[in-house]
Amino acid sequence: MTSVYESLLSEYPNKGVVGKPEIRDSETEIIEKLRKLAAHFRDAKSTGKPIFVLIGAGVSTGSKLPDFRGKHGVWTLAAEGKSAEGVDFQVARPGVSHKSILALHKAGYIKTVITQNVDGLDRKVGIPVEDLIEVHGNLFLEVCLSCYSEYVRNEIVMSVGLKPTGGSCTGNKKTGRPCRGKLRDATLDWDTEISPSHLDRIKKAWKETSHFLCIGTSLEIIPMGSLPLDAKKRGITTTTINYQETAHEKLVETAIHADVKLILYSLCHALGVKVDLGDDLPDDVPVPLNI
Structure with missing residues (x-):
């Protein structure tokens, strides 16, 4: 699938590493890592320093939009002379991952959300514009x-x-x-x-947060890919959720290799946060893990 978005972009050969092997944590590993992440969320709520979130294409795969560097990603398959499958951007709907992030925002666990996605789903699901940084548009x-x-x-x-x-x-x-x-x-x-106003908002968010969470991104494209480095310099720990190894795997406190929506939905379940799933989901609702 060559999306309208890709057809509008200029040619750019340096797309980072594509097609890395996927890593699958065991259920025991996932539960242990989820407990650690849930502790950060509870600490964020109690201290009034909400989680700072970076979203990548892996969040929208549940909406039937292919990612870029994953096993079935647009650029991964293009390198093999194949086309990725997915729905048109105009019919894509927010999935379980989007709705879980919204629920965590409404509950006060997270505040500022940077999205690298241009599909508009983060805005469409209802994340307030004043807390959403659509850094790539x-x-x-x-x-x-x-x-x-x-x-x-x-x-x-x-x-x-x-x-x-x-x-x-x-x-x-x-x-x-x-x-x-x-x-x-x-x-x-x-x-x-990138807009200077977006960069200013990111600087402000660092001062208000206690933990950085990267969801569904390989962290390959700069400058957003370097944010875990910025977090480390500021003494802020980072968690990543991504099937593939990220560009800063050894730097982050916790790297969770599992399905994004399973982690987010299980996190909501563990924190007692109700997710309003509605009746128009594009993906299946996972059975939450008990942690």
């Missing part, structure tokens, strides 16, 4: 160049690189008066720099 978003009003579209904005889309702003979010500023897309291309 959102394919369904247009932004006014003058007043910075945001417009969430039902269809993909067919542009990347923060370029003008040809649309005009219909209002100013502060004054309510007509603005008529030019609209741009909100998705980075390979050579587009």
Whole structure:
């Protein structure tokens, strides 16, 4: 599957390491690691220093969107001359992983969430915009160049690189008066720099957190891939959840090699956090592990 997103991006050969072998922790190992992670969450709640979260493509695989470097990832299969399978971005729906993250946010265990995904599912599931950093953008978003009003579209904005889309702003979010500023897309291309305001928000989040959690990301792409290094410099421990070995495997406190949704849903279960799954899930609900 060559997605619309890929077709919009410039050519970029340095995509990091793809197709690493998957590691599967035993149930005993998973439970032990989950207990450790749950302790960090309880400490975060009691101290008022919520967990800081980084999301990668592995969170959206439950929504039937392929990741990039995994066993069935877009770039892994492309290197073998094959195409990845998945649904169109426009029909993708938030899955168990997204809803578990939202539940943990609502319960006050986590606050700031950085997403590297451009599928818009983190916003769609209901994570508040003020706590969500869409660091690589959102394919369904247009932004006014003058007043910075945001417009969430039902269809993909067919542009990347923060370029003008040809649309005009219909209002100013502060004054309510007509603005008529030019609209741009909100998705980075390979050579587009990350917004300074996003980087400022990340710096602020470091001061408010007690633990860093990386979910479904191989940490291959800089600068987000280097965040565990930043955490270590600040004396903050890191947990990763990813089937494959991450770029900073030996650096983090705990590396959990298991299904993302199983870990997140089991974590909610252990903390007594109810997950509102709704009736339109794209994936199956796992049986939570008792820890």
